Amino acid sequence: MRCHTVLSSAFLATAVLALAGCAQPQPPVAPAATAATPDFRPTASVIDLMAGQIDPAADYLWESVATISGPKGNEEKQPRTDKEWAEVRRQALILVEGSNLLMMEGRKVGLPGQTLENPPGQGDLTPAQSDAALQADRASFVTYARALQDAALGSLKAIEARDAAALLESGGNIDEACELCHKKFWYPGGGTPAP
Numbered sequence: 732m733r734c735h736t737v738l739s740s741a742f743l744a745t746a747v748l749a750l751a752g753c754a755q756p757q758p759p760v761a762p763a764a765t766a767a768t769p770d771f772r773p774t775a776s777v778i779d780l781m782a783g784q785i786d787p788a789a790d791y792l793w794e795s796v797a798t799i800s801g802p803k804g805n806e807e808k809q810p811r812t813d814k815e816w817a818e819v820r821r822q823a824l825i826l827v828e829g830s831n832l833l834m835m836e837g838r839k840v841g842l843p844g845q846t847l848e849n850p851p852g853q854g855d856l857t858p859a860q861s862d863a864a865l866q867a868d869r870a871s872f873v874t875y876a877r878a879l880q881d882a883a884l885g886s887l888k889a890i891e892a893r894d895a896a897a898l899l900e901s902g903g904n905i906d907e908a909c910e911l912c913h914k915k916f917w918y919p920g921g922g923t924p925a926p
C-alpha cells in the first residue's frame with residue numbers, strides 16, 4: 732500500500748494521523764507468551780532431572796576433591812589444570828541451572844508409568860504420591876530446590892576462587908540439600924538411604 736498526503740486543510744488532522752499510521756505500522760496480534768513471560772515447556776520429569784542432570788553433576792563435584800589412600804600414602808585429589816577447573820565449573824553450573832528447572836511450575840515428579848530406578852524402601856513415596864505431596868506443598872519444594880541452588884552457587888564461588896577446601900565444604904552443603912528434599916518428597920519414612 733502506498734501512502735499519499737491529503738492536501739485539503741479540512742482534513743489536515745486526518746492526514747497527520749494517516750501519515751503517522753503509515754510510518755508506524757500496527758504491531759502484529761499479540762502472541763500468547765511475551766518475552767517477559769515465555770511459555771516454558773517442562774518436558775522432563777523431576778525423576779528425569781535427578782537421573783540425568785542433578786545426580787551426575789553432584790557426583791562429579793563430590794568426586795572432584797578427595798583423599799585417596801594408596802600404598803605410597805595419601806594422595807590429594809583436586810582439580811589442578813585449567814581444563815579440570817573448567818570441567819568442575821560446568822558441572823556446578825548444571826546444578827545451579829538444574830535447580831531452576833526444578834522450580835518451574837508444571838513439572839511432574841514422574842511421567843505416566845515412570846518408576847524410580849532405586850528399589851523402593853519402606854514408607855517411600857511412589858512418584859504419584861510424591862507428585863501429590865508436591866502439589867499440596869509446592870512452597871516447600873521450591874524452598875528445597877532453592878537451598879540446593881544456594882549450595883551449588885557456593886561450589887561455583889569456590890571453583891572461581893580455585894579453592895579446593897571450599898569446594899569440598901560446599902559438597903557437604905549440597906548433600907544436605909538433597910537429603911532435606913528427599914526426606915519430605917521421597918522417603919519420609921526414612922526407607923531409602925541417601926544416594
Ligand code: HEC
Binds near residue numbers: 782879906
Ligand atoms: C527440591 C527437591 C529435590 C532436591 C533438592 C533433590 N531431589 Fe532428588 N528427588 C526428588 C524427588 C521428588 C524424587 C522422586 C521421589 C519419588 O518418586 O518418590 C527424587 C529422586 C532422586 C533420585 C532417584 C532416581 C531414581 O530413578 O531412582 C536420585 C538418585 C536423586 N533424587 C538424587 C538427588 C541428588 C544427588 C540431589 C542433590 C544433589 C537431589 N536428588 C536433590 C526431589 C529432589
